[in-house]
Each structure stands twice: as C-alpha cells, then as structure tokens.
Amino acid sequence: MKSYIVEANETTKEMKTIRCKDENKELQKLLLENLDLIPGDQIKPDDPCRWLLIKDEMPVPDPTTGTNRWSIDFFFVDHEGKPTFIECKRRDDNNSRREVIGQMLDYAANGHYYWSATELSEFALQSATKKGMNLEEYLYDLDTEYTEPEVFFARVENNLKEGQLRLIFFLEEAPQELKSIVR
Secondary structure, eight states: OOOEEEOTTSOEEEOOOOOOSOTIIIIIHHHHHOGGGSOHHHHOTTSOOOEEEEEEEEEEEOTTTOSEEEEEEEEEEETTOOEEEEEEEOTTOGGGTHHHHHHHHHHHHHHHHHOOHHHHHHHHHHHHHHTTOOHHHHHHHHTOSOOSHHHHHHHHHHHHHHTOOEEEEEESSOOHHHHHHHO
16 A cells, blocks of 8 residues: 655655654554544544553563563553553564464453553553643543543453454554455
C-alpha cells in the first residue's frame, strides 16, 4: 500500500518508505504520542474506543516461578474497561511471526492469573503520575461511565477473567506470513 502527502496546492506526493531500526525508539514512541493510531473507530464505530495506558512494558510473570519473565509492550484499557494488549514489531524482526502470536495468546489466556484489580490500579496510578495526574483525573480524561477507580479496575479484572480483551499487533508493515497466522 502506498501513502501520499497532500500538498498545499492540493497535488499529491508519494511518501518515501522508511524502515524502522529500533522499535522502542520509533514504533513504541510513535504509538504513545499518537493514540489515534490505535483503531478505536474501527473497533467500535458507534462509540470509538478511548484509551488509558495501564503500563508500558507490562511485566508478565512466569507461571512456574512467579518472577517477571516477559513483558507486553503496552497494556491499555478502553473506556469500557476492556483490556487491550499491544505488541510493536519491526517488519524485519523475525519474532513478529509465530513467537509473538504465541506470546500474545499466552497473555490473553492467562492474564487473569497474572494481574489483579489492585495491581492494575497501581500500574495505572504510576502512568497517571507520569502525566502529573492522580488516578481520578486520569479516569476522568478517559470519559468513562466508571468514575470510581475501584469499580473501573474491578471491571478490567472481570473482563480479563472472562477473556474479554483485544490483541493488537502494531507493525510498520505486516509480513504475509503474519497476516496468514492472524487470519
């Protein structure tokens, strides 16, 4: 797919393809600074998702040892308290195929064992603090009907337990093999 820039004189110019070299500095930073790149309007056209960052580099414990072994690039929730896991991968990163799919399915299947409402609330408070907010202000900015943090994070935990969550792969370009696996 080609992308174009519309110039001031209304002519178009094809954008040059630039390959990502460092997914942390490029893809993850880009996403954090532009949450509208998460397709909230495609997910819910009648009530587009609004996003709240619970934590970047969300620690995932090893079920056998209890120590943090992995991390999800981003753990977001939408305004309804539905968890959304996002993994960022470069096009040329071979892990963007089977391994990352398997990891995401593992997190989705076991998230309710990993995180409690209390722990999620604490991580969200850390994210709010980075923005100079308390947790109530952070939730207020989300414009959710769940204004009490305890109620909101209980909903998030319940959604995890019920398997009500989203998995999003944020890639500069999806290799055909990955598209096939996801389909």
